Amino acid sequence: MEKRYYSGYYLEQELSFIEFVEAVKKNKDIKIKYLPELFLIIEMQYDDLGRNRTETGKTHVGYDFQYIGIEYRGNYYSIQNAEFFSGLDVVGYVKISPILEHQATYPQVVIGYDAFLEYINSQPLYKNHIGKTYDQNMYLIELNHMKSRANLRELDIIENLSDIYTSRHDEYGHILRLISKSGDSCEYDLMSDGFIN
Numbered sequence: 001m002e003k004r005y006y007s008g009y010y011l012e013q014e015l016s017f018i019e020f021v022e023a024v025k026k027n028k029d030i031k032i033k034y035l036p037e038l039f040l041i042i043e044m045q046y047d048d049l050g051r052n053r054t055e056t057g058k059t060h061v062g063y064d065f066q067y068i069g070i071e072y073r074g075n076y077y078s079i080q081n082a083e084f085f086s087g088l089d090v091v092g093y094v095k096i097s098p099i100l101e102h103q104a105t106y107p108q109v110v111i112g113y114d115a116f117l118e119y120i121n122s123q124p125l126y127k128n129h130i131g132k133t134y135d136q137n138m139y140l141i142e143l144n145h146m147k148s149r150a151n152l153r154e155l156d157i158i159e160n161l162s163d164i165y166t167s168r169h170d171e172y173g174h175i176l177r178l179i180s181k182s183g184d185s186c187e188y189d190l191m192s193d194g195f196i197n
Contacts, residue, residue, distance in 0.1 A: 002037075004062070007044035007053055014041055017066045017081050020088065023113040024070065024079075033076070034069030038062065072120050076101060079116070087111040090119060142176075146188055146195075154178075154186050154195055 006014055024030050043058040067080040076093040083089070092105035105123070110116045147158055157180040167177040167187060174190040187196040 001061075002039040003042055004039055005042045005044050005053070005055075007046060011041070011043060013081055013086075014062045014066070015060065016086075017088075018060060018062060020079075020113055020116070021063060021068060024068070027117075029072060031071040032068060033071050034067075034078075036064040036067055039064055074125050075104075075120070075123060077120060082107075082109050088116060090116060092123060142190070146178075149194055151195075153184070156180065157184055157186050 021035075024032065038061050041060040041062045043056045043060065044053040045056050046053055065080070067078065069076065069078050071077075076095050078091050078093065080089050081087075087109045088111070089107040090110055091103060091107050093101040094104045095101055108119055110119050143158055143161070143164075147155060150158060157178050160180040160182065161178060162181045163177075163179045165177055166174065168175040173192060175196065176188045176190060177185055178188065179185045188194070189196055
């Protein structure tokens, strides 16, 4: 496990995030979807003049990038330490397929576990779309990218799109089926980043 030496503000930030993650782990209603790699924090302290650091003898296990992903009551959230505040940035996501998510809310800064729970309990259920057909606007970024890879027939389907859904998702590919208003269809593999003939 990688060792990192922290003191002062950075140590406080790491310790508050560790405390938050431990509280989240104890909540049986929250499913942790992503935890980053762990590293060992060696606690340091400065001398009286603030010049030299020495080890205090205390160690902690920290989370790389101070980021976790969770699911709570059908909603998905990413949580990380706020960059400019002493709190947490909480962002809600809509899960549109097993590997694709779209941001559903702007980052909300909350301070502490209780404020975090209050915030996620106040959120409506975001419309998750796994295994269902759904609005093409959810795929706007992907559709614009697909246009750059499309031939004339595929471009016509995208321009006259009536439905888009995941037709297959496994270790070999994540296939989207695109159906036009005329009933013509094509498939796009998100993993290989190309149309399938």
